[in-house]
Amino acid sequence: MREDAWQPTPTTGDVLTARTGALGRIRLHRPQTLNALTTPMVVAVRRALHEHAGAGAGAVLLDGAGERGLCAGGDVRAVRESVLAGTDAGVEFFTEEYATDAAVATSPVPVVAWMDGIVMGGGVGLSVHAAVRLVTGRTRLAMPETIIGFFPDVGALWWLSRAPGQSGTRMALTGGTVGGADAVALGLADRLLDADQLPAVVDRLAAGGEVTDLGSGNEEVTSAWLTDGLDPYFAGDDPVAVVQRLEAADDPVARTAAADIRARSPFAVAVTLAALRRAETMTSLAEVLEQDRRLAPRLAAHPDFAEGVRAQLVDKDRTPRWTHARLEDVDPAEVAAVVD
Secondary structure, eight states: OOOOOOEEOSSOTTEEEEEETTEEEEEEOOGGGTTOBOHHHHHHHHHHHHHHHHTTOSEEEEEESSSSEEEOOBOHHHHHHHHHHTOSHHHHHHHHHHHHHHHHHHOSSOEEEEEOBEEETHHHHHHTTSSEEEEETTOEEEOOGGGGTOOOOTTHHHHHTTSSTTHHHHHHHHOOOBOHHHHHHTTSOSEEEOGGGHHHHHHHHHTTOOTTOSSOOSTTOOOGGGTSSOGGGGOSSOHHHHHHHHHHOSOHHHHHHHHHHHTSOHHHHHHHHHHHHHHHHOOSHHHHHHHHHHHHHHHHHSHHHHHHHIIIIISOOOOOOOSSSSGGGOOHHHHHHHHO
């Protein structure tokens, strides 16, 4: 595999670029934090996309440094700090992040995302909108935001609202993690490859190969998320009805899903379901990202966000004290005031 030297971007050394033959490359390079995204990083990715397109690249490959995965998400601790300090840095991050997600989706040069290892939150936003989304047996993909009092943003609701059955609803509310085969079956990825095939992918694209010629698709991929019979429990737009149906089920998998939902911010769960049902009616990713732009500052300003990040990532005591004790305590009018 011939590869020109990696270079840091002008914006930050946490994103590297290179050119290998016809292939432009972008690598998230903050492995000590599992490539958690900062504002300079998402700006750098967007600018690198434009530069590779302008330089005549035939495709752009996005991957992450380190052995653990592509990206664990945005640096929500920094967003929390900005919220507590009363600055606009958090809002700026969301604005720049969603602009980069849109740039991936609309890039004139096909973007190929190498979604090996952990791909969560903002990492999903950078990859799920790519022209070709490659997962491996090591992929662990999730939108776990409700556990920090937030919602699945980065345009993910466009895909989750269009996943087969209620699988996307289940992912959004429970924050459940899926593997590579699951991701393909749910429409969140295109092809399942072996984790050691990255050099072959690079060589093929560097030689000018078509991005559509990178392995088999979902013809033989199956997922228990589509066959375990939980879809009926997640139907409708009432989060209380959803969790109560799951709790009343004889199926232990259903009851586990209920417990997962109960552990999350009741307000975030209710907002997520409302936003997801709205996303079902939208006709473009741009509409969903616009909804994200409205919701993100509102959810970040809600007490549950600061508390959820504290419990999960700052103090790590895993005992958040949510504003509402239970989903049953969330006033639908309060949800509507945020989502509308």
